[in-house]
Amino acid sequence: MTMLKDPSVKYRPFPQIDLPNRQWPSNTITKAPRWLSTDLRDGNQALIDPMGAEKKTRFFDLLVKVGLKEIEVGFPSAGATEYDFIRGLVDGERIPEDVLVQVLTQSRQDLIETSFKSLAGVHEAIVHVYNAVSPLWRNVVFGMDRAQIRGIAENGAKIIRDQIAMYPQTKWHVEYSPETFSTAELDFSIECCEAVMEILQPTPEHPIILNLPATVEAATPNIYADQIEYFCNNLPNRASAVISLHTHNDRGTGVAAAELGLMAGADRVEGCLFGNGERTGNCCLVTVAMNMYTQGVSPELDFSNIDDVIQTVEYCNQLKVPERHPYGGELVFTAFSGSHQDAIKKGFAAQESRNDELWAVPYLPIDPADLGRDYEAVIRVNSQSGKGGFAWVIEQDQGLKLPKRMQAHFSKHVQQLADELGRELQAGDIWDVFRKAYRLDEPQRFHLIDWDEARSADGTRVFAGKIGVDGKEQSVSGRGKGLISSIVATLDEGFGVKLDVRDYAEHSMGKDSNAKAASYVECVTPDGRVIWGVGIDEDVATASVRALLSAANAAA
Numbered sequence: 411m412t413m414l415k416d417p418s419v420k421y422r423p424f425p426q427i428d429l430p431n432r433q434w435p436s437n438t439i440t441k442a443p444r445w446l447s448t449d450l451r452d453g454n455q456a457l458i459d460p461m462g463a464e465k466k467t468r469f470f471d472l473l474v475k476v477g478l479k480e481i482e483v484g485f486p487s488a489g490a491t492e493y494d495f496i497r498g499l500v501d502g503e504r505i506p507e508d509v510l511v512q513v514l515t516q517s518r519q520d521l522i523e524t525s526f527k528s529l530a531g532v533h534e535a536i537v538h539v540y541n542a543v544s545p546l547w548r549n550v551v552f553g554m555d556r557a558q559i560r561g562i563a564e565n566g567a568k569i570i571r572d573q574i575a576m577y578p579q580t581k582w583h584v585e586y587s588p589e590t591f592s593t594a595e596l597d598f599s600i601e602c603c604e605a606v607m608e609i610l611q612p613t614p615e616h617p618i619i620l621n622l623p624a625t626v627e628a629a630t631p632n633i634y635a636d637q638i639e640y641f642c643n644n645l646p647n648r649a650s651a652v653i654s655l656h657t658h659n660d661r662g663t664g665v666a667a668a669e670l671g672l673m674a675g676a677d678r679v680e681g682c683l684f685g686n687g688e689r690t691g692n693c694c695l696v697t698v699a700m701n702m703y704t705q706g707v708s709p710e711l712d713f714s715n716i717d718d719v720i721q722t723v724e725y726c727n728q729l730k731v732p733e734r735h736p737y738g739g740e741l742v743f744t745a746f747s748g749s750h751q752d753a754i755k756k757g758f759a760a761q762e763s764r765n766d767e768l769w770a771v772p773y774l775p776i777d778p779a780d781l782g783r784d785y786e787a788v789i790r791v792n793s794q795s796g797k798g799g800f801a802w803v804i805e806q807d808q809g810l811k812l813p814k815r816m817q818a819h820f821s822k823h824v825q826q827l828a829d830e831l832g833r834e835l836q837a838g839d840i841w842d843v844f845r846k847a848y849r850l851d852e853p854q855r856f857h858l859i860d861w862d863e864a865r866s867a868d869g870t871r872v873f874a875g876k877i878g879v880d881g882k883e884q885s886v887s888g889r890g891k892g893l894i895s896s897i898v899a900t901l902d903e904g905f906g907v908k909l910d911v912r913d914y915a916e917h918s919m920g921k922d923s924n925a926k927a928a929s930y931v932e933c934v935t936p937d938g939r940v941i942w943g944v945g946i947d948e949d950v951a952t953a954s955v956r957a958l959l960s961a962a963n964a965a966a
């Protein structure tokens with residue numbers, strides 16, 4: 411047992427931010443921010459096997475396809491793989507006109523120079539320089555005081571200014587990250603940013619990007635929002651800076667922090683698809699974007715074919731997108747449990763009958779179709795499921811709309827199978843048990859060979875059928891007020907099978923003229939047994955005959 415009884419001996423609470431008049435809690439996100447994907451940099455540097463050129467190229471093409479306009483393509487001074495990939499993008503003219511590529515560098519002369527070289531000839535790009543500013547890093551990593559740390563930032567800014575002058579054919583943008591911003595003194599982060607701005611002289615027309623990372627997430631997301639609002643309020647020349655967020659997910663609230671940071675006044679969000687990145691990952695861009703979408707705000711990113719996106723991301727990262735990951739996970743639109751299935755099924759029916767576009771289905775905060783998912787996987791059946799669940803599956807799979815009371819009747823068969831198998835039931839399992847339960851497969855005691863119907867002078871109907879009985883053909887007939895009662899009379903008079911019909915339903919199994927019909931009949935036997943019969947046929951009347959024979963087979 412290594413957990414301390416009193417963790418306050420080892421850990422300290424994160425201090426509150428002094429921001430008495432905070433505005434962000436009353437704000438909402440009303441438009442898409444500028445997005446930057448750092449999949450090819452922060453995501454890549456955290457992989458067991460970093461991507462090679464082939465994977466990076468595929469990922470880059472995907473990011474362009476979903477609509478990313480700013481893409482951090484790597485850390486050029488890390489080595490030849492990174493450098494050559496970036497040069498390949500430039501030389502191969504693979505960067506669309508409206509896409510800005512970004513590269514990251516430490517604030518060191520040789521690394522900055524390599525970074526510019528990697529991009530030489532590009533039409534427009536962002537050079538991103540960082541140095542850590544918080545006390546722990548100052549003391550432990552750098553062994554420097556505040557002035558020296560600010561000096562690293564200033565030195566980098568000067569080198570960048572000089573490099574920009576050497577590559578005039580490119581429109582350059584600069585991003586500065588006071589790394590570890592969220593655990594640093596706010597005034598010191600502002601001091602470093604201000605010093606960098608002093609050197610680079612940004613303007614509102616050509617602003618600097620100030621990226622404020624929660625390099626390690628160390629507090630609740632409201633604290634990060636306070637830090638962002640404080641920074642925005644106190645940065646001199648705020649109009650000449652684009653405020654960018656770069657959150658990590660150490661406490662599991664990287665997305666929340668980014669969202670609250672936007673409410674607090676930021677303009678831009680950095681992150682990775684499905685939250686890849688160092689340790690627990692970066693803020694997930696898919697989640698922030700789709701959260702926005704479900705509030706009726708276009709994220710200006712296209713995840714309408716999420717499965718294609720996942721396939722490429724999983725291939726490139728060699729990491730699986732977890733089954734419960736928001737919006738993308740395999741199970742996030744699936745209900746196994748009975749009460750959820752019931753509500754979803756009713757929700758779809760209500761949605762269809764309302765016939766408007768507003769989405770309102772219980773337990774589904776978003777229409778799976780908006781992510782390119784179909785409705786088949788919305789309901790899956792196991793031992794936790796209810797009748798709404800298998801009724802949905804059998805309707806989707808076979809086109810059968812079981813009457814409500816029949817669902818209850820069939821339920822015990824499904825439940826028994828689910829308990830026996832101890833696993834999820836596939837559509838095929840449910841269809842097998844249905845055919846068995848309602849005797850749809852031959853041989854059965856009674857089966858239909860042919861039938862005809864006539865009307866007598868008194869208006870009654872006469873059913874005349876050729877029925878196979880235990881393998882032998884028999885001609886039988888019966889009279890009634892309608893088709894059903896004439897078949898019931900036939901079964902009674904011909905075979906002594908007595909059925910009291912309680913309920914009857916039929917429907918077409920599709921919309922076109924070739925669609926089959928299904929009939930369901932609920933009967934009670936003289937000894938009080940409730941029996942359901944099912945008939946399926948091209949002809950609706952024949953489906954009724956089959957349904958009654960199915961019931962007779964159970965009664966016999």
Ligand SMILES: CC(=O)SCCNC(=O)CCNC(=O)[C@H](O)C(C)(C)COP(=O)(O)OP(=O)(O)OC[C@H]1O[C@@H](n2cnc3c(N)ncnc32)[C@H](O)[C@@H]1OP(=O)(O)O
Nearest residue numbers: 455485487488489516517518540541542551552562589625
């Ligand atoms: C929060 C982030 O994710 S930041 C991005 C991190 N990503 C990466 O590091 C991936 C790519 N990095 C690399 O391939 C390598 O680190 C390289 C090639 C860039 C540099 O490698 P090395 O020269 O061996 O240096 P290393 O990364 O170990 O850095 C250590 C030195 O750089 C200094 N340093 C670290 N960060 C910075 C910085 N941002 N600016 C200036 N100096 C820095 C350290 O203080 C240390 O100095 P010291 O040797 O005097 O103690």
Ligand SMILES: CC(C)C(=O)C(=O)O
Nearest residue numbers: 540587589623625656
């Ligand atoms: C370089 C910076 C932005 C970073 O990756 C971080 O702080 O997490």
